[in-house]
Amino acid sequence: MDYKKSLKFCVLERFLRYVVIDTQSDPASETYPSSKKQMDLGKLLVNELLSMGVADAHLDEFGYVYATIPANTTKPNVSVICFCSHMDTSPDCSGLNVKPIVHKNYQGEDLVLPDDEAQVLKMREHPDLKNQIGNDIVTASGTTLLGADNKAGVAEIMDACYHLINHPEIKHGAIRILFTPDEEIGRGVDKVDIKKLGAYAGYTIDGESAGNMENETFSADGAKLIINGLSSHPGFAKGKMESAIKIAGQIVAKLPFELSPEGTELKQGFVHPVNIAGHVEQATVDFIIRDFEEDKLKQHADVIREITENVLKHYPNSTYELHVKPQYRNMKNKLDEHPQIVEYGMEAIRRSGMDAKLCSIRGGTDGSRLSFMGLPCPNIFAGEHAFHGKQEWVSVQDMQKAVETILHLCEIWEEKA
Numbered sequence: 001m002d003y004k005k006s007l008k009f010c011v012l013e014r015f016l017r018y019v020v021i022d023t024q025s026d027p028a029s030e031t032y033p034s035s036k037k038q039m040d041l042g043k044l045l046v047n048e049l050l051s052m053g054v055a056d057a058h059l060d061e062f063g064y065v066y067a068t069i070p071a072n073t074t075k076p077n078v079s080v081i082c083f084c085s086h087m088d089t090s091p092d093c094s095g096l097n098v099k100p101i102v103h104k105n106y107q108g109e110d111l112v113l114p115d116d117e118a119q120v121l122k123m124r125e126h127p128d129l130k131n132q133i134g135n136d137i138v139t140a141s142g143t144t145l146l147g148a149d150n151k152a153g154v155a156e157i158m159d160a161c162y163h164l165i166n167h168p169e170i171k172h173g174a175i176r177i178l179f180t181p182d183e184e185i186g187r188g189v190d191k192v193d194i195k196k197l198g199a200y201a202g203y204t205i206d207g208e209s210a211g212n213m214e215n216e217t218f219s220a221d222g223a224k225l226i227i228n229g230l231s232s233h234p235g236f237a238k239g240k241m242e243s244a245i246k247i248a249g250q251i252v253a254k255l256p257f258e259l260s261p262e263g264t265e266l267k268q269g270f271v272h273p274v275n276i277a278g279h280v281e282q283a284t285v286d287f288i289i290r291d292f293e294e295d296k297l298k299q300h301a302d303v304i305r306e307i308t309e310n311v312l313k314h315y316p317n318s319t320y321e322l323h324v325k326p327q328y329r330n331m332k333n334k335l336d337e338h339p340q341i342v343e344y345g346m347e348a349i350r351r352s353g354m355d356a357k358l359c360s361i362r363g364g365t366d367g368s369r370l371s372f373m374g375l376p377c378p379n380i381f382a383g384e385h386a387f388h389g390k391q392e393w394v395s396v397q398d399m400q401k402a403v404e405t406i407l408h409l410c411e412i413w414e415e416k417a
Contacts, residue, residue: 007163011399015138015155016100018044019147024095025088025185032191033063033088033181041087041154045179048158052165054177062191063087063181069164071173078173078417082199082375083160083406084366085153085206086183089145090388099141102396106137111393113142119390126393128209128385136396148394149387153205154179156382156399160406172410173417178202180366186327188366194373201341202377203409204367206384210398211354214361214379215335215342217368218269218290220327221297225251225304230317231281242315244283248276252285254307259300267292267360271300292330292360328364331371331378338376344416345378348408352401380405 021041026034033039042059049057049067057067065087071078089095103111108129111121119142123129129137140146157177164170176199180188183206207214229244252273257263264270269291276285289300301324308320335342342358349356367377383398 007167009159009400009403010162011155011159011403012102012136012138012396014158015148015152015394015399018151018154019098019100022096022098023088023147024091025182027091027185032187034185034187035088038063038088038181042179042181045087045154045158049161049177052162054161054165057177060193064192065177065179066193066196067161067177069161069172069175069177072168073171073173073414075173075414075417078414079200080174080176080198081409081413082176082178082197082202082377083157084178084180084202084204084370084377085157085382086150086180086188086366087154088181088184089147089149089151090184092388093145093390094143095145095147098144098147100146101139101141103137103139106132106135108133111137111139113139113390116142116390121391121393126386126391131210132395135398137393138396139393140390142390145387145389146392146394148382148384148392150183150206150382150384152384152394152399152402153382156205156402156406159403163403163407164410170407170411171414173414175410183366189369189373192370192373194375197375199375201338202367202370202375203345204365204377204379205382205402205406206365207379207381208383208385210381210383210395210401211349212357212359212381213342213345213349214359214365216292216332216360217328217330217364218292218362219294219297219330220364221289221301221324222327223287223289223301223304223322223324225285225287225308226321226323227251227278227283227285228319229281229283229315241280242318243280244278244318245280247311247315247318248278248283248285250311251304251308252276254311256303259303269293269296269300271303288327289324290362294329328368329372331368331376334371334376335378340416341376342378344409344412345380348405348412349380351408351412352404354401
């Protein structure tokens with residue numbers, strides 16, 4: 001079916017409606033969701049789904065939106081598939097009072113964001129803009145992030161739902177919808193009810209360039225280094241004090257550049273200190289440890305351990321503890337057990353008129369953990385770019401292509417059953 005000719009896309013209108021709702025997650029909070037304001041978008045989405053005729057749409061106590069589009073095929077054994085995006089935005093940049101701007105018919109010019117003219121989108125700094133000539137680009141106004149990560153995905157799934165409901169000629173099995181909170185702080189699937197979803201396969205719509213599909217993520221550990229120093233009165237500290245703060249600083253300074261985020265790319269892993277806190281007697285350093293090969297995570301943790309022990313040779317009365325905790329694992333390990341999930345995704349992208357490209361993510365998605373919870377879940381492009389910052393942008397035409405891809409995926413699973 002030629003969706004471009006027969007369907008009227010509303011994805012832009014939906015996106016503009018969603019991004020003005022502040023949904024930043026809060027890493028310091030222990031509640032679910034971490035910020036109540038995420039529920040504001042959840043309630044809106046439920047109301048829109050109910051208005052479409054999606055009768056079971058609801059928001060649960062933890063901030064998850066669940067919904068089902070019933071099958072309209074006569075085939076008896078079509079697998080249930082799930083589409084997932086996250087509602088929260090990153091705590092790294094303000095999401096309050098987002099003012100989206102649509103730059104129509106982009107021709108390669110610099111895009112100056114009016115509320116902070118120091119924020120300028122330049123093609124040489126955003127190379128994917130080369131593929132957007134003639135398209136419509138959406139940015140924020142310069143003082144906030146845009147929220148395309150991942151409200152572009154939310155809008156695309158919602159628009160696909162609308163078309164599935166209103167175009168019964170698109171044959172499909174049962175489709176589950178899942179919108180999650182708190183993905184940006186690593187808790188996006190902590191409270192997901194996998195049994196309620198009851199799906200065979202999932203697709204997160206949370207990727208970057210149009211045509212890209214990601215079947216591989218980092219494997220990830222978190223590590224907490226605790227330094228126990230020796231405190232004394234600073235006026236009488238000579239030969240006595242062993243400052244845990246200074247010890248922690250020396251350890252961080254000795255981390256190798258070639259094992260840092262800023263010194264690595266492609267399939268290279270890293271060790272990254274993300275927080276330092278403490279006082280003279282005790283200090284802590286929190287790390288994230290990443291690699292595509294799970295076996296290398298232990299090697300990277302051993303680098304922290306070796307540096308710490310070498311530094312502490314000069315501080316005989318100080319000790320340390322290193323606690324390493326698994327966070328998520330490379331979803332490719334699970335997706336390789338179900339190759340058709342990725343194959344159908346690539347076919348859907350091609351049917352939407354794009355060159356399909358299989359990629360790896362130097363990060364993780366909700367799909368990373370969902371894959372190990374029994375829902376194999378690769379990641380499909382949403383068109384979001386420069387996320388977590390004031391120069392975040394998305395192309396309207398890329399969002400429309402994502403909607404097409406979702407619809408083709410629904411058809412393909414029905415055809416192949």
